[in-house]
Amino acid sequence: MTVPLTAPKESILEAEQRVRRKDLSRRWRLFARGAALPILILAVWQTLSATGAISEQLFSSPWLILKQYAALTLSGELPHHLRISIVRASLGFLLGGSAGLIIGLLVGMYRRFEETVNPTVQMLRTVPLLAITPLFIMWFGFGELSKVLLISLGAFFPLYVNTFLGVRNVDAKLFDVARVLEFSRFRQMTKLVLPAALPNILLGIRLSLSIAWLCLVVAELLGADTGVGYMIQDARAFMQTDIVFVGITIFALVGKLSDSIVRYLENRLLRWQDSYKG
Amino acid sequence: MQPVLEIERVNKTFYGEQGTTPVLQSVSLAVHEGDFTTIIGPSGCGKSTLLKIIAGLDLSYEGSVQLRGKRIERPTQEKGFIFQEHRLFPWMTVEQNIAADRSLRDPGVRKAVDELIELVKLGGFERAYPRQLSGGMAQRVAIARALLRQPEVLLLDEPFGALDAFTRGHMQEALLDIWQTNQTAMVLVTHDIDEAVFLSTRVVVMDARPGTIKAIVPIDLPYPRSRTSRAFTELRTLVLNRLDHRAELEQDVYSI
Ligand SMILES: Nc1ncnc2c1ncn2[C@@H]1O[C@H](COP(=O)(O)OP(=O)(O)OP(=O)(O)O)[C@@H](O)[C@H]1O
Numbered sequence: 001m002t003v004p005l006t007a008p009k010e011s012i013l014e015a016e017q018r019v020r021r022k023d024l025s026r027r028w029r030l031f032a033r034g035a036a037l038p039i040l041i042l043a044v045w046q047t048l049s050a051t052g053a054i055s056e057q058l059f060s061s062p063w064l065i066l067k068q069y070a071a072l073t074l075s076g077e078l079p080h081h082l083r084i085s086i087v088r089a090s091l092g093f094l095l096g097g098s099a100g101l102i103i104g105l106l107v108g109m110y111r112r113f114e115e116t117v118n119p120t121v122q123m124l125r126t127v128p129l130l131a132i133t134p135l136f137i138m139w140f141g142f143g144e145l146s147k148v149l150l151i152s153l154g155a156f157f158p159l160y161v162n163t164f165l166g167v168r169n170v171d172a173k174l175f176d177v178a179r180v181l182e183f184s185r186f187r188q189m190t191k192l193v194l195p196a197a198l199p200n201i202l203l204g205i206r207l208s209l210s211i212a213w214l215c216l217v218v219a220e221l222l223g224a225d226t227g228v229g230y231m232i233q234d235a236r237a238f239m240q241t242d243i244v245f246v247g248i249t250i251f252a253l254v255g256k257l258s259d260s261i262v263r264y265l266e267n268r269l270l271r272w273q274d275s276y277k278g
Numbered sequence: 279m280q281p282v283l284e285i286e287r288v289n290k291t292f293y294g295e296q297g298t299t300p301v302l303q304s305v306s307l308a309v310h311e312g313d314f315t316t317i318i319g320p321s322g323c324g325k326s327t328l329l330k331i332i333a334g335l336d337l338s339y340e341g342s343v344q345l346r347g348k349r350i351e352r353p354t355q356e357k358g359f360i361f362q363e364h365r366l367f368p369w370m371t372v373e374q375n376i377a378a379d380r381s382l383r384d385p386g387v388r389k390a391v392d393e394l395i396e397l398v399k400l401g402g403f404e405r406a407y408p409r410q411l412s413g414g415m416a417q418r419v420a421i422a423r424a425l426l427r428q429p430e431v432l433l434l435d436e437p438f439g440a441l442d443a444f445t446r447g448h449m450q451e452a453l454l455d456i457w458q459t460n461q462t463a464m465v466l467v468t469h470d471i472d473e474a475v476f477l478s479t480r481v482v483v484m485d486a487r488p489g490t491i492k493a494i495v496p497i498d499l500p501y502p503r504s505r506t507s508r509a510f511t512e513l514r515t516l517v518l519n520r521l522d523h524r525a526e527l528e529q530d531v532y533s534i
């Protein structure tokens with residue numbers, strides 16, 4: 001990049017805005033490129049089931065699924081189940097995620113704390129969640145508590161590991177700066193450690209969210225009388241393939257949506273980074 | 279007059295796996311208000327170590343280091359420190375970096391930050407992130423950040439070492455400007471004899487293994503200094519001779 005010597009002082013900031021505007025038109029093209037394959041698959045699927053090449057009973061068809069969407073939404077059934085699922089997943093994520101964040105920060109900041117807590121957490125982390133599920137059901141029953149706790153257990157680990165990693169990656173030289181500038185403990189946390197670890201923390205949030213979602217499905221399939229997982233289970237019993245597909249796609253949609261929100265946050269909050277963006 | 283900074287018979291030894299390394303031996307130096315002291319010496323003679331001791335970042339030494347008659351016990355804002363790299367917080371804008379742990383919403387801080395941005399000539403870049411700045415601009419932000427704390431003494435460890443010659447010249451002039459405006463005592467470590475003679479009121483020449491002060495050369499030239507004047511070149515040669523005895527010998531050969 002060449003900048004004329006006489007460039008006005010704001011030129012760097014203006015250039016930044018110009019680049020961002022250009023990004024917008026690029027994003028549309030990117031979207032079109034990403035959407036091409038799913039649209040093709042849907043078209044083939046619809047054609048195959050319309051011509052009777054595959055069984056509508058087993059594979060349903062995009063059109064039927066869409067109709068079922070409308071029907072379930074109008075009857076209020078889908079919003080009802082979805083709301084309950086989202087509440088469960090959010091509660092579990094908030095509980096487990098915030099515990100992972102706080103404990104990860106402490107373990108990252110204080111070596112004493114790390115030596116006491118980290119070995120135990122790493123050991124628990126290797127236990128498959130599905131293996132613990134029966135225990136949870138025995139202890140907490142089939143109610144909400146066991147579901148939320150299972151989800152929070154799943155959401156705990158990614159945020160814990162990534163926060164810990166993020167704190168350990170903070171440039172030691174910047175701690176010297178904080179000492180010279182006499183940052184208080186609180187300021188050291190809010191002005192140095194948290195922002196420096198933020199890229200890792202956000203990655204941890206994304207991973208935690210997807211695991212929370214996964215655990216929700218497990219919990220609801222195992223035993224529930226509400227929620228999208230229950231809706232799928234119930235539909236399966238009656239061979240209502242289209243409803244099963246509605247459940248699956250709604251999981252996918254909400255999962256993608258929550259991921260996009262965090263990605264958006266990443267873009268906003270990490271504007272200061274100059275790392276390679278593809 | 280009481281010196282701002284008084285270093286008396288400081289010894290410093292590193293105890294490592296390779297045995298003990300004596301780094302500083304009986305180093306004594308007094309810095310008065312308005313002084314611009316540069317320290318020059320071969321690589322590894324303990325310049326950075328001495329600066330860290332003054333900053334309070336390193337406390338395991340013998341001897342006494344006092345700021346305004348008080349023993350230095352930890353890093354404080356009275357001793358500004360400029361590192362070789364700018365060490366700005368990459369997630370803060372220029373103005374946030376200068377304020378650092380202080381709030382820009384405080385009108386007093388806001389005003390002081392604005393004045394400093396003016397002083398280091400970064401108007402228009404208040405909201406830029408460090409990645410958008412050149413090396414020289416970033417180093418000026420670091421200087422402004424230190425000055426906001428109104429230090430008694432500003433310690434600079436090869437602050438312009440990483441800059442190209444052209445930018446370095448600009449930065450030296452900027453630093454002189456700041457020094458003349460604020461009258462903050464400066465202690466600057468450099469490898470560059472030219473820089474030392476151009477900037478300071480005296481040059482402290484150090485020797486290596488172990489690090490000792492070999493000579494103190496007062497630079498009694500009026501500011502602004504011309505690098506091409508005869509007096510300037512003579513003082514530069516003088517410092518060079520103090521720095522390296524072999525150079526002195528060669529000079530003798532040449533002068534025959
Ligand atoms: N943490 C340390 N542990 C052991 N030895 C050290 C340590 N830091 C510095 N030293 C030694 O102390 C000596 C002086 O180091 P110092 O960094 O102060 O030199 P310097 O004069 O700043 O050199 P340069 O001009 O290259 O920056 C060197 O020989 C170095 O090997």
Ligand SMILES: [Mg+2]
Binds near residue numbers: 325326435
């Ligand atoms: Mg050094």
